[in-house]
Amino acid sequence: MKRLDSVQSPEDLRKLPEEELVPLSGELREFIIDIVSAKEGHLGASLGVVELTIALHYVFNTPHDKLIWDVGHQAYGHKILTGRRTRFNTNRQFGGLSGFPKREESEFDAFGTGHSSTSISAIVGMALAARLKGDLEREHIAVIGDASIASGMAFEGLNHSGVLDANLLIILNDNAIGIDPSVGALKRYLTNVKKGTAKEENIFECLNFKYSGPIDGHDLPAVVDALRKMKEIKGPRLLHLITTKGKGLKQAEENQIVYHAPGRFDRKTGELTPSASSGLPLKYQDVFGKTLVELAEKNELIVGITPAMPTGSSLKFMMEAYPERAFDVGIAEQHAVTMAAGMAAEGLIPFCAIYSTFLQRAYDQVIHDVALQKLPVIFCIDRAGLVGQDGATHHGIYDLAYLRCIPNMTIFAPMDERELRNIMYTAQQGLENPLAIRYPRGKGVNQDWRTSFETIPLGSSRELVTGSSIAVLSIGHIGNEVTEVLNSLGNPKEIGHYDMRFVKPLDEARLLDIFSRYEKIVTLEDGCLSGGFGSAVLEFANIQKFTGRIHCLGIPDRFIEQGTVEELRKEAQIDQEAITRCLIQLLHEVR
Numbered sequence: 001m002k003r004l005d006s007v008q009s010p011e012d013l014r015k016l017p018e019e020e021l022v023p024l025s026g027e028l029r030e031f032i033i034d035i036v037s038a039k040e041g042h043l044g045a046s047l048g049v050v051e052l053t054i055a056l057h058y059v060f061n062t063p064h065d066k067l068i069w070d071v072g073h074q075a076y077g078h079k080i081l082t083g084r085r086t087r088f089n090t091n092r093q094f095g096g097l098s099g100f101p102k103r104e105e106s107e108f109d110a111f112g113t114g115h116s117s118t119s120i121s122a123i124v125g126m127a128l129a130a131r132l133k134g135d136l137e138r139e140h141i142a143v144i145g146d147a148s149i150a151s152g153m154a155f156e157g158l159n160h161s162g163v164l165d166a167n168l169l170i171i172l173n174d175n176a177i178g179i180d181p182s183v184g185a186l187k188r189y190l191t192n193v194k195k196g197t198a199k200e201e202n203i204f205e206c207l208n209f210k211y212s213g214p215i216d217g218h219d220l221p222a223v224v225d226a227l228r229k230m231k232e233i234k235g236p237r238l239l240h241l242i243t244t245k246g247k248g249l250k251q252a253e254e255n256q257i258v259y260h261a262p263g264r265f266d267r268k269t270g271e272l273t274p275s276a277s278s279g280l281p282l283k284y285q286d287v288f289g290k291t292l293v294e295l296a297e298k299n300e301l302i303v304g305i306t307p308a309m310p311t312g313s314s315l316k317f318m319m320e321a322y323p324e325r326a327f328d329v330g331i332a333e334q335h336a337v338t339m340a341a342g343m344a345a346e347g348l349i350p351f352c353a354i355y356s357t358f359l360q361r362a363y364d365q366v367i368h369d370v371a372l373q374k375l376p377v378i379f380c381i382d383r384a385g386l387v388g389q390d391g392a393t394h395h396g397i398y399d400l401a402y403l404r405c406i407p408n409m410t411i412f413a414p415m416d417e418r419e420l421r422n423i424m425y426t427a428q429q430g431l432e433n434p435l436a437i438r439y440p441r442g443k444g445v446n447q448d449w450r451t452s453f454e455t456i457p458l459g460s461s462r463e464l465v466t467g468s469s470i471a472v473l474s475i476g477h478i479g480n481e482v483t484e485v486l487n488s489l490g491n492p493k494e495i496g497h498y499d500m501r502f503v504k505p506l507d508e509a510r511l512l513d514i515f516s517r518y519e520k521i522v523t524l525e526d527g528c529l530s531g532g533f534g535s536a537v538l539e540f541a542n543i544q545k546f547t548g549r550i551h552c553l554g555i556p557d558r559f560i561e562q563g564t565v566e567e568l569r570k571e572a573q574i575d576q577e578a579i580t581r582c583l584i585q586l587l588h589e590v591r
């Protein structure tokens, strides 16, 4: 029987003799590789903390002692050791385990994560709570990576906790990489610390942390020993570990960017399984990245910005072509947005590439630094809509609502790659106000994506199909589902289809024409119903006293968990079946 099979919980783990821990780490590592090779997911980060995970649950009395995993993509070993081994093959699947720590999933998941740099603030809260409740023995541990600790929110937590006598231990898991190589002065400092050439005072000791390290994070006995020593000290402490992302799988160590989330791979060879996501149609992110380079060739005012996602956003193409005009600012969405505002204030044309869900971190900056000052920042909002297996923490379903309420904002959603290229071309001609362009994760719909540029009039829409009594108004990529549904219904003459293109400003002339010619309207968006595109149409229809029926399809007011995009669209009732049901019902009503 494998040692791992005998560990149903950390309590079982803590009964093992210490000499069993290294063999156990080998089994845990193999288990993770087995599952992720077949079921996909985040690989490199979890492989990098196998020893740390075992040591933490061995030394500390979890779940009484609180343990938070920053981002949480590295918590596969944690989940496997805390009673979820037999269910781990459901990781990131519909109805299965979340790919990130989640309070409702286990008492061992002290705090839900998914967005980076929250762990220190959360663990400080818990440590202060323990102190106020008189539980002075309880330990509070946050594991945070070298890229995540460089984020503003993490520094806020460090700054505050350094002056508290709360019981907290921060484990800096330093592998010198985020998804892409980490950036910035802290990276340079940590590199020097690891080389022993740092001339400065220890930055963490300057913030009143008792600092220990750096030590080899894969030397399990050394990690156990270091944790035991840290456990004997009270107050704010920081243990600095040096690890290798992807440790234990040759390809994952050598190609850390790809193996952060490699997709399926051959369990024996470690080689990637060729996936359908390569080839044509291109991914929207690649259309964005390649088009930006094309535009930047002719327009030297164009600059690109990404907060730590050069590969994920495909800004990497611009960084390769024009390194002096493309900036990875690290996990720093707030800084990215306001830096873009500063650039726009000086006449540059900043394309700020940020995932929809991560832009939530910089909401005040969009309002206060960009829109209020009418600075023409171009937000290229990738991963808009339901994203799939990353689940509730990562769906980009609020941007239409959270941007629509901001004055001076223009919001565009391309229905396909050609529309994305044309709005980017239009934007770099010069704007009076900020522009948000939102597009989904994954592939486009056209084999031929590099089409010639055309200018898109701001606030314009497109009549794709003329109808007589039912008008479907879609926004963005979800409009392609309508085309499929109309084809499957035999293109009934009653149904018209309009790609509205802009949530703000709405094409009011088009809407007035639709109100005059149709008795039923369906709005469709890959976004939340509350405050989104449908709400905008309802508001305008009410002002115009439209007396027809408006049926809004969009994501309901609840969190949507993980699964395939198809499963989740069905769950949210914005899949082709739901659209078909709605249209058949309306056809009955008008016939």
Ligand SMILES: Cc1ncc(C[n+]2csc(CCOP(=O)(O)OP(=O)(O)O)c2C)c(N)n1
Pocket: 045, 048, 071, 073, 074, 114, 115, 116, 144, 145, 146, 147, 148, 149, 173, 175, 177, 178, 179, 245, 308, 309, 331, 358, 361
């Ligand atoms: C606010 C936010 N921005 C961006 C991301 C995307 N992201 C996920 S993991 C990661 C890199 C984390 O690097 P690090 O903290 O060093 O952890 P490691 O993966 O090296 O263990 C990034 C940028 C995120 N999860 N949250």
Ligand SMILES: CC(=O)[C@@H](O)[C@H](O)COP(=O)(O)O
Pocket: 042, 071, 073, 114, 179, 261, 312, 383, 387, 390, 394, 441
């Ligand atoms: C853990 C994290 O936040 C990122 O790795 C995110 O999962 C990337 O998402 P994409 O796979 O859509 O780039």
Ligand SMILES: [Mg+2]
Pocket: 145, 146, 147, 173, 174, 175, 176, 177, 178
């Ligand atoms: Mg890292």
